[in-house]
Amino acid sequence: MLEIKNLHANIDDKEILKGIDLKVNAGEVHAIMGPNGSGKSTLASVIAGKEEFEVEEGSIILEGEDLEELSPEERAHKGIFLSFQYPVEIPGVSVTNFVKTAINESRKARGLEDMPANEMLKMIREKSELLEMDRKFLSRSLNEGFSGGEKKRNEIFQMAMMEPKLAILDETDSGLDIDALRIVANGVNKLRNKDNAIVVITHYQRLLEYIVPDYVHVLYNGKIVKSGTKELALELEEKGYDWLKQEATV
């Protein structure tokens, strides 16, 4: 589904990603771990098309199509979804209206009519129940005054509504207490299927107890320095990142 080849990306002439190779197949969950500043969030932003990063070399290919020339919204229309570490507050626009807008813009880009209102409402009800969200929550202004947990839950709710092919969860576990973490992870797990793929970006192993990955990659200093199965996450939890840093320098 997703293939990243020798990806180099800069911001303000500073190289952050220094040659990343990653292949994610449909039905898989990949975890990308690594210490602060290793380039995890940059990788997520570059895949989603953030324009302040310059791709100097390499390519990102989604289902055979090179994404290089595509804007963030075009990538979203192709089925990429990024769950933000820090979702933005939009006063005056309710969660429901925002989600409706996002879905219908994507449908329009695919040459489809707006989703019928009753279908939309049904879907909103189903997906909000999946994330144990209160109805009142949906009429609140997007992310405004939301707690950390509510923001993340809302991100996954949007993911559920948009049904992406590839979802990237950037530090979705940060700022969550254990109950919120369980609800969010549970939601993500229910959205997993053989046709989509999920990339989980996290600093800690904790989230991976709930969203169990097929593969774990360690990002350090802009490169993937180690890949393995879920056991690698446990090893990292136990030993920290220092041994990998040393390995990488050698």
Add this chain to the structure above:
Amino acid sequence: MDLKEKLVSSFLAFEDGLDLDNPVHEVRSAAIKNFEEKGFPSKKEEAWKYTSLNSIQKVDFSIFPKKETALEYKDIKKYFLHEIDTYKIVFVDGVYSSYLSETTHDGVDVCLMSSAFSKPMFRQVIEVYFNKAASKDESLTSLNTAFSKEGAYIYIPKNKMPKKPIQILHLATGNEAALMLQPRNLVVAEDNAEVQIIERHQSLTDNEVFTNSVTEIFAGKDAIVDYYKVQNDASTASLVDNTYISQKDSSVVRVHTFSLGGKLIRNNLNFYQNGERIDSTLKGVTILGDKQHVDHHTLVHHAQPNCESHQDYKGIFGDSSTGVFNGKIIVDKIAQKTDAFQQNNNILLSDKATINSKPQLEIFADDVKCSHGCTIGQLDEDALFYLRSRGIPQKEAKALLMYAFANNVLESVRIPELKARINKLIADKLGVRVGFDL
């Protein structure tokens, strides 16, 4: 003949038709004298540094409209907040339209200044309040005072509240090639009274209109006054709005100004706190394009201890539009424990758009909390990326962010239908076409 000469020379003719024994005659005479001395403000004056009235003075305005024009309600319905029942005071080319209005004397007085000036039953209120808050010094206020004859008169006695909100609508039909209007409004809410007022100036053609308006608002002890100014006029209409507010103990006055259209708008909004535990709120949303110009000059004078003021003005400026925000806060020496907050945030959408923002704090007390902040910037790139990553195209995403930026000023609007209406105006103005449930 320039506009000043024309105005001064027509004063005698104007007063001829009025009752010269009326005490207001003295007030008018003093006022025209002051205007004659000072004339129109020029850019040499600090307070008018960024706003020029030169081009207005070159227009040959009719000062007294000649004939009455009948308008059909269906043609102007959209300028009313028609979703709810309200009292209405409507003026067409400066002349009261009883056909379009709905006034009352049922426990409260919602009627006309012309009646208040002439009828004995209102004389006491006029004597106590008329021209008592308005400046005797500022020349355009004096000009309005000199020609004060018509406008809205709203008197809410102690412990009363009108059954419904009040709308004041000033319409200009374009009967005259160029028309100057000088409405004079008086709003008195006695102790523990409450009132909600919506005011709008609307020109119906492309003919030039210049309105020099003065409104005096008096809030008694524990009174609550909400005043909403909807400024979304034609691109040939200019407005100088002078509003003077005098508040007593524990009163709450909130003025919201929505400046979304017009050629030139100058808002002089002045609050005088003459009591303790007073709450004054001044909020504004300004969204401009083309060569439009809006100048907000606010003054909050904290003259007694333990009072609060909240100012929040948001501006979005596109094309070659210009904006001014000048927020003056005076805290007298005895006004200890004052809590004064002022915020002015602006977004410039084009290289040719300009905003001049200036806080002016004069604080003579030592135990006060005064904060002010001013920002001028572009849209937040991270926020834009967030919206685009959800599939919302760049243009819509920008519009949505501007909408959100302006929107939080609306939180304190207490008439839901008005809030929805302003929301829609803002959304339309910004080209937000997302599926709002409006």
